[in-house]
Amino acid sequence: MNHSSNLTAKATFASLPAVPDERAVNELLADELLDFNKKIIVLDDDPTGVQTVHGISVYTDWSAESIELGFAERNSMFFVLTNSRGFTAAETERAHKEIAKVIQETAEKQNKEFIIISRGDSTLRGHYPLETEVLKNTVEAHSDMKFNGEVIMPFFKEGGRFTINNNHYVQDEDALVPAGETEFAKDRTFGFKASHLGDWAEEKSNGIFKADDAVYLSLESIRDLDFDGLVSQLMAVEDFNKVIVNAVEYVDAKVVVIALIRAIKAGKQFLFRSAAALTKIIGGIDDKPLLTKEELMKEDSGHGGLIMIGSHVKKTTEQFEALQTCDFIEFIEFDVHLVLHPNKFEAEIQRVIEASEQLIRKGKTVTVYTKRERLDLGENKKEEELKLSVKISDAVTSIVKQLEVRPSFIIAKGGITSSDIGTNGLGVKRATVAGQVKPGIPVWLTGGESKFPGMAYVIFPGNVGSKATLKEVAERMHQ
Structure with missing residues (x-):
């Protein structure tokens, strides 16, 4: 592992803009979630994506029956375990076509709007961009929905995964190691080189999506609580370009979710590729002590x-x-x-x-x-x-x-x-x-x-x- 580009966690975190008051942010988030009347469906490529939630159902198949049960729940969010990290590319494509079709049909039947979160690995392994591409194309083919952009948010504090200056890091004791220099980046099936998330999306899409076309939500704007600025960045996203989320604390992710919900309410459509932190926040899941x-x-x-x-x-x-x-x-x-x-x-x-x-x-x-x-x-x-x-x-x-x-x-x-x-x-x-x-x-x-x-x-x-x-x-x- 090349440690030349590592940062030290303590010094890096200390150098960031001051963290905003979380209580005020929590109140704003609760207000936005109150009338955010969409079913949140999390497609989990392995079962570890529920690592931040509790009291939530996980369905292990995507039959119409299971998806209908999920839609009928009082909870705003449910998980579908695809296990696609263990699939070949062809199997993944087939599964995601089926899932998107069942979701779309169920939503129409129940007259309910939805958002899909493709929950992937916080160290960036998995069938990306294949999964979200297939979901986008299938939903768009079966409805009049058009996705403006894709939100990429691998932040996952519990696992020591942080995005700073658009670069994604994996914490190893006091070292922040760029994701592209970790053992995970050398994965035989899902390897990659880039740690900068814009470059990563460009690399994984074979240059179809350019890092220069991505929108970057900076920690400066986030910690300034510049909601208007963040929302206007989101409103400008078109052509399924990527939205890169910087986050080091849960409060950063909460600020971004507030801006996202405002943009969605104003008519934008996003797909999400994220680690497990986003689901907890957008699902309105409160903190719970560790199980005894x-x-x-x-x-x-x-x-x-x-x-x-x-x-x-x-x-x-x-x-x-x-x-x-x-x-x-x-x-x-x-x-x-x-x-x-x-x-x-x-x-x-x-x-x-x-x-x-x-x-x-x-x-x-x-x-x-x-x-x-x-x-x-x-x-x-x-x-x-x-x-x-x-x-x-x-x-x-x-x-x-x-x-x-x-x-x-x-x-x-x-x-x-x-x-x-x-x-x-x-x-x-x-x-x-x-x-x-x-x-x-x-x-x-x-x-x-x-x-x-x-x-x-x-x-x-x-x-x-x-x-x-x-x-x-x-x-x-x-x-």
Whole structure:
């Protein structure tokens, strides 16, 4: 990682314009939300996007039935888990066409206006700009709606993701590392070079959208509470050009949302590509303390819990190493490289299930982790590697699916892992977000239709928390 262009967090934050009075901003925001009568639909490319909300429904499919239930809720906002970060480009395109069509048809039936937020990764990985392009084109083809612009807002304070002077940073202790210089930018499927968000949109769109054509909402204007200036910048956006949001604190994002709502009420149409902070603000979700053990563990079955670790990012590996110091956990390595030998792989899956069941019944918490070395097929094998990783993910999921014993809780580490376990392993169709067990780490309460109804299911993103966070969560859940 090249640290030459890093900033130091403390000094950088201290040099920014003064933060405005949050109470006054909260009042203005509440006023704007009062008559903002639109259904907010958040399409989540993995299940970690609910990491700032509580009391909100997550639907794990996009059938007309699920979308209608979402529209019928009293809540202004609901989430649809697309899990598209684990999809190929073709699968992503197909899914987003279907989703946009169902949303558009449901909205017409119920005579309700809507906005769509495409919730992506705060370190800029994912199928961008494909997802928002498909949503835009499909909605426009099936209605008389025209999108003027796309708002890009990867700010996510809980994860240490900040946008300053139009550059996006990932905090690593006291260093602010430009996003384009992090391990996330080297992602085999979703890699990128630019940290400047205008340049990033230009890079990802292969030059179709120019950084020079983007509108930049500066921290100076935001912290001056220059609403008129911000709104007039937004009113000028045309041709689906990009709106780049700078933000370091939640109050910055709140100011921007006030300006956005005013522009929308004045007739502008935006699509959103954002991390998880925007959803909390535009959904009018209040702060809630972290979940207590009592809220998480409703009944004592005497069984142990289950922790599933699939993510391979450096942070997960560090957190896993800290977890290994817990004496109340038994560890089972799942040799996923056997995926190349189907018979051996099937036998390995059965071995892991049997060992896990025996231990959970005895009251032991079990951690099943995939072999830490990545399966590398060599150059130009991206799609093949993605297909194998789907097979591996299916196998991890099948471990939960085939469990005959109900664990006292389940923690899944990594976005794609937790999505597959939630939808396929646990069979969840609609979950309620209970809140967070640690900042940025959401907990689902599984629906009555699922394999283990009413279970606390902890969705632990691959790249959130400190080295000790996974261990701390396991200790909290351990009875």
